[in-house]
Amino acid sequence: MEDATTFFTVTLPYMVSTALALPLLFPSPVPLLTRQVPSSVTLTKRQVACLIIHAFLCTFTAANTSFNHFHFFDVFAPSAPPDWSNAAATDQDEDTTAVQKLVTVLHYFSRFTTDNLSSGDNTNRYDQQVITYSRHVLDTTLWTDGGMAGGGGWADTLPWTSVHVHANGAIEDDVGAVQVDFANKFAGGGVLGHGCVQEEIRFLVNPECLVACLLTEVLGDVELKFVVQWLAASAQHRPLHYYTFGNSDLATRLAQFVQTVTTSTLSVAQLRARLLDNNAPNCTLSLAEYMRQHRRHRPSVCAYITSTLLPHTRHSPSTVSQAAADVQSTD
Known part of the structure; x- marks a missing residue:
């Protein structure tokens, strides 16, 4: 210095x-x-x-x-x-x-x-x-009823990737992994304020990331970001390590959600389609409408999926091994 x-x-x-x-x-x-x-x-x-x-x-x-x-x-x-x-x-x-x-x-x-x-x-x-x-932004045009099998898109037979949810730790702990940080709905979080956890540290280790604070409009719901990340990781056949930055309650909710989804017959393609399509079969309430109705009570995307979508799928415990889901939550 x-x-x-x-x-x-x-x-x-x-x-x-x-x-x-x-x-x-x-x-x-x-x-x-x-x-x-x-x-x-x-x-x-x-x-x-x-x-x-x-x-x-x-x-x-x-x-x-x-x-x-x-x-x-x-x-x-x-x-x-x-x-x-x-x-x-x-x-x-x-x-x-x-x-x-x-x-x-x-x-x-x-x-x-x-x-x-x-x-x-x-x-x-x-x-x-x-x-x-x-x-x-998730591209709705990539979805077809046929699942675009073999075409690089989303397929009904695509297995859910394994997920490791950590309440504590740093993304740098996974050497060689692609680092994706979803700590705050605003890019950079509190880096130019009082915040000093993983997102803020990442933006200070690489100060050129700070410009994202200026350019990026607010992101979406933290649970929805997890779901989108899981969908993307599954599409690329990559395991997912998700850190909740000390929020053990969120880690527990996500771990329970992963277990619920992987023990059902809901596929990667089905979940993606139903989140994007307001007129999906057996889906009486769209995600956007659900979020609007529950906006005063901290709406949960995971709750929407489990209460609105999963009741219409039959559960099969055998899909756990097929999905190779491995959820870890540390308090």
């Missing part, structure tokens, strides 16, 4: 010059990743750095309620500043995380400045290398 003199005489001036280049770097508005619209936004690393610098300088206006905020106000001014005179209390003070967040982001700015002020290929890579932020 550089000293204060270097930061104020070298890094900060270069950050300001990069921020002032915003009109040149962005001649047109950046598209947003809105709900129910599959889309991608590709930016150069210099454009990404420019946006993060503006967030650090708090120059962006407040976002509406459907987007995460993209400024450092809450990081700069925590509600209860740390008591630096008491080391024991400071170690336990949640607001000390704000200091560590600044350390990681300032290190990113230091590297960005050093790379651009040095000779060689480092400067060019910020203009040549790109980062893509994508929003994926």
Whole structure:
């Protein structure tokens, strides 16, 4: 980490010059990743750095309620500043995380400045290398009554993949696994606030993820995200490890849901079709209508599936081994 003199005489001036280049770097508005619209936004690393610098300088206006905020106000001014005179209390003070967040982001700015002020290929890579932020939406056109067997789509005979649900642990514990984090309905969660769990840590380990806070409109229900992830993992024949970030109640609910589904004859394709099709056979209430009716009582997607869809399927314990479901829930 550089000293204060270097930061104020070298890094900060270069950050300001990069921020002032915003009109040149962005001649047109950046598209947003809105709900129910599959889309991608590709930016150069210099454009990404420019946006993060503006967030650090708090120059962006407040976002509406459907987007995460993209400024450092809450990081700069925590509600209860740390008591630096008491080391024991400071170690336990949640607001000390704000200091560590600044350390990681300032290190990113230091590297960005050093790379651009040095000779060689480092400067060019910020203009040549790109980062893509994508929003994926379940495609209803991929479904047919035939299940598109053998065509790379969803098949009625597709087995449910194994699921490991962990209330505790870190996604980094699974070496070599694709890391997918669903900790918050807002991209980044509380990374620019007081939050400091897996999603916030991931966004600070890789600060360029912060731009997703600016681009991504609010996501959906946490249980629905689990179901969609399970559907996608099953389609790709991949096991699923799902972490609930200390929420043992959610871990228990999901583990019970997995057991219920895998002991029924409901297939991957059937569940996907019924979630998407308001007129699915034996389905008198669509998911959207169910969520609207129960919006005041914390609607549960898992409860909707088990109460609305599963009663119309016959249960067969033998499907457990076929699905190879292995649910683990740690409190």
